[in-house]
Amino acid sequence: MASPSTSLSLQGSLPPYLKHMIRCFPPPPPTCTHPTCAIRAPSPPQRPSVERGTLESRRQILETFRYTRQIAQGWLEIHHVKDDKELEAAALLLAEPYSRAMHLSDGTMPVAAFVLKQDMAERRVLVPHVALLVGFYYKDRDGEEAELACTADISFDAIGAHPSPGTPRPPKEYPYIGNVAVKKTLRRKGIGSQLIKACEELIIQMKAERKVYLHCRVTDTGPLRLYEKTGYKVVKTDSILVWLRCKPRRYLMSKELPLNTDEKQSDASDCKHCPI
Template sequence: MAAATLSLSFSLDPQHQLPHHFCCGTHFKPHQTLLFNSPTPLPKYPLLLNPKSDRYIVKSSSSSSPPSPSTTAPDTEPEPEPELASPYLVDTLGTGRFLTNEELEKLKFLEGFSYSLELESGILWVRVMRAEEMDMTIALLAESFAESMVLPTAYDTLLRFFIKQYLIERRALMPHAVTLVGFFRKKKQDNAGEEDEEEEAEELAGTVEVSFDKRGANTSPPTPTPPKNAPYICNMTVKHQLRRRGIGWHLLKASEELISQMSSTREVYLHCRMIDEAPFNMYIKAGYHVVKTDTILILLMLQRRKHLMCKKLPVVMSPVESDEEWR
């Protein structure tokens, strides 16, 4: 596969979201099995923040009658409040914005999202990036960007700083946008070339970013500009040592699977630089077509010409719609 490519632009304004785009991938057919897990949505209760701790709890406020007198002993500890087991709420609620019931359900769905399959050379699984995985994701994106733009190593620290600020801002937009990470575990082989039952430790293999609607869209998207209210895939990269294994292809498939469950809009967009032949061929194989292409004038801005590509996904009932149907 051709070398990975990345296009990234920065702003010194901390309120300005960092638009950047990456195209990477190679076509691969799955070897054995594919699993997709979608958890049960959250109950529709208002979300309250406990000011005395870092726990986020769910309380029901449907009853307006006063509480009955307590019959428990004075030294009995009160029953603990039920916790909302979603680590993604810490970053989301830190912005101070109100979360609707639909957003809570989607956050719970993202927490349990899993796309996994067995490849010829190992096992790949894709899920939402966790807070403790941000540093390794930053390192992977910085490495890919420096490789594609041939940047000197002196820019590495500054590059990682900007990428970290961007990922923090994007993570706070969940469930309207999300960063996915793919982990890969190689199969061991003995001297005769036969597969061993044991497997090597997993490692971060790639990452991709998905926005689902207008609230998750970048404020300054690359050109040609995609519709802001449509799902958008960007910043996809695969670790250099793990390319040509189909990981890029399945990062794309995982993104489409998640979009089908999270968005009612069926048209998904992405960008691909004109010089990136391998990713372009992968997108064509995946069913994308060119909608618009940058004019040659974009070269005056020291940018590569890009294709805006689009694909119409099949209709799949979202977890929120499915939950409403049974009520």
């Protein structure tokens, strides 16, 4: 498996995140409580909202999601983060590529892991508009010992979009796969491709938009081959000015997910009733 640091995006997200939440949930207008006041305060503007049933069904999908595949010399199970223990383990896994991307020394990895855990905990507030996936590697499917193998972050819509995903900027209303990482000792087992497929399967189950975006550094030829092999194509490239600012240039890549069998049958059924 190639380098896992192709899609890191949790960098300084707290201030923009707070601004985003304030815009989404503005405070109600002040009302006059004076007994002689006859002027009514203006009603707050009506905002479109997602139906509660839809949100609950999405949460249920995340809670029950399991992606299990046999890989080289073992098994891989990917699911949504269950608790703080798994969140901390994912942050530790991301700390190494994060530190390398930020040109930090190995001694700063514990600090990087702490920062990443805080950012990921803040992202969990936006569930089910986001998902934090973790994958565990089992040498024996029936064995009890498991090793954290990979992690990824998915935003399904504009509400869960990363506040600072970096450039080239993906459209917020479409799903975005970020913070992809595979444990160094478990690479070249096919875990990276299975992680991407798990993300895509979950996006389909969550009934999000089918056009998916992700980032890949221009210099990361291994991950680029992986993404191209799984169907992603470069749609935009960072300007040379990014490189002049001593930052790695990145590709913005995209893929249109295919319809599943049920959806194809539904579309065909609808088509039969369409006037010619």
